[in-house]
Amino acid sequence: MYVVLGANGRAGGEVARALIAGGKAVRVVLRHPQQGKKWTALGAEVAVASLEDAGAMADALTGARAAFLLNPPPVSGDPYQRTEEIGAALADAARRAGLPKAVVLSSIGAQHASGTGVIATLNRFEALLDGVTPATAFLRSGYFVETWSEVAQPVPSQGMLPTFIEPSQKxxxxxTIDVGRAAATVLCEEWTGKRVVELGGPEDWSAGDVASAFAEVLGRPVTPVLVAPAERAALLAEAGVPGEVADALLGMYEGIANGLFTRQDTSEHRRGTVSLATAIERVVAAVEPAGR
Structure with missing residues (x-):
């Protein structure tokens, strides 16, 4: 039995689907029971627990061969305090359940304890979960291509892609398809101790490359437009992002600009196979109906 947290999110859902496609027994852990219907239809077992509830999480992890653990993206409150609460609860739950193996979702750049905004929460998350299972792999993912869906609304209608990343910086x-496949693969591998696995796509890409992929998919020109740092906080506020979360996100983009979103030579390096155009096709499919 493989246990997957965050199955209704981008990465966790892909992990659960990849394991199910591989014929593995899967238990997804959800916050609300009504979220489980689609997973039971796919043959998964459903457990209901909040990440902060160590007792309920221990029950959900009991009997697992391995588990995919994560710290969900912040949506409100202090992201750093939230990381402390979730990390401590999951560490406690894993110990109580006697979990033998875990793959923990993290991010490239998580080797830095500061200077990377929200990514720094994953540095702390790794520290909280380090050593809680006999075999622990920290899967440090690259920037999710699907994250571009959050700023892609003007692309089909206006031919412009807003970006907080300098357009030529790769x-x-x-x-996330590759994240799911990679996590599922590592979950089924055998090792002991700690591993750090860094995952990127077939090659590194820039915001300019993303705009070109949108243009390829849409069949018309798309231009990347860099949002000036002084204008970003107002845009996030307009989008309803709470102040503490916005500060953490802006810190991430500052860290990217400062060259801190980089791989470590001492880590395992892997690359996925999903092309940028294929990933952007999924983004367009989700964005275009809303823009009509």
Missing amino acids: IPMVS
């Missing part, structure tokens, strides 16, 4: 990016 960084590790990866489709």
Whole structure:
């Protein structure tokens, strides 16, 4: 039995689907029971627990061969305090359950304890979960290609892609499809101790490359437009992002600009196979109906 947290999110859902496709027994852990219907239809077992509830999480992890653990993206409150609460609860739950193996979702750049905004929460998350299972792999993912869906609304109608990343700066990016496949693969591998696995797409990409992929998919020109740092906080506020979360996100983009979103030579390096155009096709499919 493989246990997957965050199955209704981007990465966790892909992990659960990849394991199910591989014929593995899967238990997804959800916050609300009504979220489980689609997973039971796929043959998964459903457990209901909040990440902060160590007792309920221990029950959900009991009997697992391995588990995919994560710290969900912040939506409100202090992201750093939230990380402390979730990390401590999951560490306690894993110990109580006697979990033998875990793959923990993290991010490229998580080697830095500061200077990377929200990514720094994953540095702390890794520290909280380090050593709680006999075998622990920290899967440090590149920037999710699917994250571009959050700023892609003007692309089909206006031919412009807003970006907080300088258009020519190439960084590790990866489709969540590849994240799911990689996590499922590592979950089924055998090792002991700690591993750090860094995952990118087939190659590193820039915001300019993302705009070109949108243009390829849409069949018309798309231009990347860099949002000036002084204008970003107002845009996030207009989008309803709470102040503490916005500060953490802006810190991430500052860290990217400062060259901190980079791989470590001492880590395992892997690359996925999903092309940028294929990943952007999924983004367009989700964005275009809303823009009509």
